[in-house]
Amino acid sequence: MKAKNNKNSVTKTLDSYEAQLVTLYPNELIDFLGGVEPLKKINIFGHRIIYVMMEMMKSAQVHKISIDETKEIISNDMVYKDGRITSLEDIKADQIEKRRILESGKKLAVIEESFFADNFSMLQMIIPTQALNDNGNIKVKDNSVFHEQLKILKTLGNHTVKSNTGEEFLITNFIETPIFNKGQNYIRFYISKATSRMLLNNIDGYSKVYRSILFSTPSTMPLNIYLYLKKKFGKMNGGNIKISKFVEDLSLASHYLKKSKLTIFLNGIQKKLNEIGNISFGYKITEDTLTFSLYETKNTVFVEYPSADDYRAKNALKYIKKSRKLNEKQLVYIVAKFKEQGYEKMSEVTRSRLDKEITGNDYLKWFVDKCNELQL
Known part of the structure; x- marks a missing residue:
């Protein structure tokens, strides 16, 4: 995988990059x-x-x-x-x-x-x-x-x-x-x-450092990219970041601000992680934003989210289910509301103050009443 340095017209390979991160x-x-x-x-x-x-x-x-x-x-x-x-x-x-x-x-x-x-x-x-x-x-x-x-x-x-x-x-x-x-x-x-x-x-x-990456490539870049994403988005297994911020944080060349160059770069890293590691990522580029999803490679599939809004909705539902102790049946109405109204509108409900002890059917009843109150 090659990246051209416009300043001195030197072509660098992925393996030429030295370490930029020590997040391991x-x-x-x-x-x-x-x-x-x-x-x-x-x-x-x-x-x-x-x-x-x-x-x-x-x-x-x-x-x-x-x-x-x-x-x-x-x-x-x-x-x-x-x-x-x-x-x-x-x-x-x-x-x-x-x-x-x-x-x-x-x-x-x-x-x-x-x-x-x-x-x-x-x-x-x-x-x-x-x-x-x-x-x-x-x-x-x-x-x-x-x-x-x-x-x-x-x-x-x-x-x-x-x-x-x-x-x-x-x-x-x-x-x-x-x-x-x-x-x-x-x-x-x-x-x-x-x-x-x-x-x-x-x-x-x-021990969080994955031996399979350290010992399978002479390049630090696959390890750096994964560790960066893991540290930034690990708790939610994914998230969004501005392309300019991503390029800056990883000290990448400015031409990676272009979608075409960044796509080639990320595809190469993703392919390498799929080959050598037990972890990898999926991504989606939308205008000036990158949306990432982290996976174990045995489950790695390239998941495209129609929008960043959909991705946030997915994570919100995951959090609600766990924190409010909901079963699949109780979750049906909430999922339908998110699909109907979208994340931004439903965040008015989820950000409302509520005792953490309210779970299960009690939470579902509160959720329905709150939606009616907000005319959602």
């Missing part, structure tokens, strides 16, 4: 990472790293070095090995490095280790790039795309942690000391206990 993160995590603006630099590959970090904190067991291993490391006795004098500390460091490489090639690992001369306890996270590529199911041309995102993640989430003795303080970030190997088959980095707690505290909120 809970507010607490956004604040911890430094606010909305810094997070705009994260693209789909960075989102995958954070997703895997979340999953690791939820399910991975933290490995600790044993007391005997620690004593062996700090004893630092000199020994003769392989024709040279070395120390047990150097040997142990070499063994730890081999263990990291071994584990990173096979599975996710979280290892609790000392950081900065044993003064700080940090968690080292080892992530095979295969896990970031959905165990090889996603074709990524070059794993360096993850390395570039590590640079960005390293600049986020500035915070201070106490040393193990409580006498020193470390100014650290969301991740520390990111490393990748020559073969580009794993990445590893450190996180503080504060970061690990923040991840654990926000796992439930982050």
Whole structure:
């Protein structure tokens, strides 16, 4: 799918767009990472790293070095090995490095280790790039795309942690000391206990992000569009927005203000979500307004609403049925009135003050009397 940039005549594909939104993160995590603006630099590959970090904190067991291993490391006795004098500390460091490489090639690992001369306890996270590529199911041309995102993640989430003795303080970030190997088959980095707690505290909120989208396309745009609609219209499963506002909020090029260009753009996003996700949307363009409806893809059908008025009526009826505890039989008269009079006129009835305890037949009687009073 292509969009032409009139300013410099450069043609961009959908996959060229970087992230514009961070609505997939809970507010607490956004604040911890430094606010909305810094997070705009994260693209789909960075989102995958954070997703895997979340999953690791939820399910991975933290490995600790044993007391005997620690004593062996700090004893630092000199020994003769392989024709040279070395120390047990150097040997142990070499063994730890081999263990990291071994584990990173096979599975996710979280290892609790000392950081900065044993003064700080940090968690080292080892992530095979295969896990970031959905165990090889996603074709990524070059794993360096993850390395570039590590640079960005390293600049986020500035915070201070106490040393193990409580006498020193470390100014650290969301991740520390990111490393990748020559073969580009794993990445590893450190996180503080504060970061690990923040991840654990926000796992439930982050679970709203749909893995199928994160791991099925190199473009952030399908995810951005869906999350934008979900955040804006999720409670009602749809709604209306001015085209100019939609284009502005998503930082889209000005030519998307044209119906023809916007239609091509939305069709491409909709098709992509239908292919890869368990969520998608239907839409209708009416003059300067977009009307959206959100669906699970197993139920996705393109629904066109004759007007925005009809869409509002549908949602009003859904709300009345639930809040006033009406059955289908009780709802028949109300539905007929909405079809006869339209949403705008019937809103005079629905916006009238009424005790929330009035439900069922009592509500239906009140509704009929109110319509008669207003001569509807």
